[in-house]
Amino acid sequence: MPEASAKPAAVPLGTQTTKAQQQKGKDKNSAGAQETKAQRKAEKAARRAAKVSELGKSSHLPQEAIAQARAQSQAKQSRAASGTSNASSVGGGSSNSVVNATVSSAISSLTAQSTAIHGSDILDKRVGLFKHLEITRRSGTADAAKDIHPVILALTLQFASYTVIGSSARCRATLRAFQTVIKDYRTPVGTTLSRNLTNHLSRQIDFLITARPLSITMGNAIRWLKQEISVVSIDVSDDQARESLIEKIETYIRDKIEVADRVIVQSAVKHIGNGDVILAFSRSAVVEQVFLEANLRGIEFSVVVVDTRPFYEGKEMVRRLARAGLKCEYVLISGLSYVLNDITSVFLGAHAVLSNGQLYSRVGTALVAMSAKRKNIPVIVCCESIKFSNRVQLDSVTFNELGSPDELMNISIDSTPKPGPLKNWRDLPNLKLLNILYDLTPPEYIKKIVTEVGSLPPSSVPVIIREYNSA
Template identity: 55%
Template sequence: AKHKEKQPKESKENSSKQVALFSHLEIPKGANANSPKDIHPAVLVIGLQFADFKICGANARCIATLTAFKKVIQDYKTPDGTTLSRHLPTHLSPQIRYLVNSRPMSVGMGNAIRHLKLEISTMDIDLADDDAKRLLCEKIDNFIRDRITVADRVIVSYGLQKIQDGDVILTYARSSVVQALLLEAHAKGIQFKVIVVDSRPRLEGKRLLRRLVDAGISCTYTFLHAVGFVLKDVSKVFLGAHAFMSNGALYSRVGTAMVAMMAKEKNIPVIVCCETYKFAEKVQLDSFVMNEQGKDEVLKPFYRNPDEMVNISTTSTPKAGLLDGWLHKPDLKLLNLLYDLTPSKYITTVITEVGMIPCTSVPVV
């Protein structure tokens, strides 16, 4: 009874701390122990990892999702009176819902799941269940190999043509394919320097910086607010992508648009590395209509220590007390958007596994 009495107050406080302009964005419910009983253990595990940002990055999330679904398919048994091609999509639906509740699905994950459902729907209904499951697992492995793993290698081979001796390359946050490209360029003996630009609260660039420095690449690390200062030495900008919209706009980690716009203003080439499975069929014109908020910012804040949002120190321990009691300050709200949109006019070229293309060619690939 006490719990029921508190709920309306919590709900009211929850809504009052949302920024009105972004109140339409759904806050993830989070993975919890009260999940439906038909959720596969492999899906439960990655749902918790997604919710806690233990697995982040479009490629890593997509591979983790498909690998988990492969285990779901291997353990699946078709009920009597139906067929695998008709019942398996129904069995997968709660698994997908659970993952969406943990964290909104990325564009690449959505495309991969649609591809899997298409493969299931076109299966021969006379095929034995074991053969059908083995074939579906092979299709999943082929998708991961062809659209992600091999695609990244091809993108790296194309990207090497854009890096020359003496280049100063700027990159923002951390992209797995940009990281692979820079490491490969260094392994080929190309002499270049890297400027890693980063931002709070995730500080993803630190992981990239660590890998590059360990490989022996000369690096500079700075925050987003200093990007205008460091651009004077930059010869090229390499960026990763969360998705590309059909109007050629880049949907990526928040802050990407600022980096691209400032680079374009100084006539520095902006090169984006992106696999074609991340291409979306929809059009997006701004970062307001569709976006993602950091994990449950209100009563269970993404920032268990909210000082992480405003701390400018490069150490992992923020100065205490900057935002103490922010939940009880009616005029203070924290907004943690994860993505922004970069218009196509600020992007020089897109490197994909099918070649280097302009943004205007995205909808025809």
């Protein structure tokens, strides 16, 4: 039999019209859902930007950046409303781009100052000997993951802009931020606090590192905190565990930093006598407290503060000491040799003390210590034991931290930046700027290290490290 030819069944015209209307209704509903979703994302981005802005205001972030963030956020929200209506006509294709622009502009405007300097030209103009070192402040908070706490975002901005500077100050600020992170932390279903909280904090720490590398003090504190989290019993409720960790952090700050500084001050004051002329380099919080305590005890002495670029931290120490009634002199490091003739002793702070007795501190410290040693001037270092490190280092090249080369353009010592002749350094192919932050001082140039466990020579540092690790 011949095969019957297959013909499509005829569809009534009214049925075709009904299907077209149904498809049109589905497209309309889909566009409406995408519009609602885009609006929710825009509102969420606005709330997050507002929260980061408030944290930035309380943390002394630049007010211009905050105002710019708010203005751009409001502008993006208004454009998002019109953008979502356009998206409904084209199937919602542009809604995601509008939302992403709202999120990135609201947060990245807060970090414009810290991200503008990280162009590829800086990487191309690094000094060859230090190319293995990373330049600080190489990214902003626009790349932050959604689980990064807003207080960590604000702290990262402070680190990147050098608003919070100094080893102890950074450690204290980091632990305070972790207290807030732990307070707001909630353990996900199916896991335990002792396992998941460590991973959560690690992500916060990884983001902090994008602003500046961890200091020795911060590394020691973070290792201690992770150890405390790991021993939290699974039988303890999450609320009790969080309260216990927050209290332990507070105790750690008090014992290892605040109380340790007071003990160091009481011990170091004994090395100051009437008529002494003491030299201090840059600014150290504990050294500043030593001078203020000696002044309160009625000891008559004077202080010469030697300072250096690019931060000019010594200016703040001079202001505080002069306000307290001390006789002070301020000189840049280029005039060091002219003031050493009248100096009776040198007091230095520390970023870290390594296990081989080397002092790791602000660049220029080694020059000050060596110059004092040549004139038989005793060099006394005030350092908390939390700054001691197991690391052994013989030079300042293998491990160090690089600041932005643009910071060397400022040649002014007042609050108003002055670009100077280096403002067009990027356009000079044969010119490279090196802004290295730390140097190493050999132990033979140091007479004594004053800690909360006593005054000791640099050769005794491994003993303190051993006791610290065993505890």
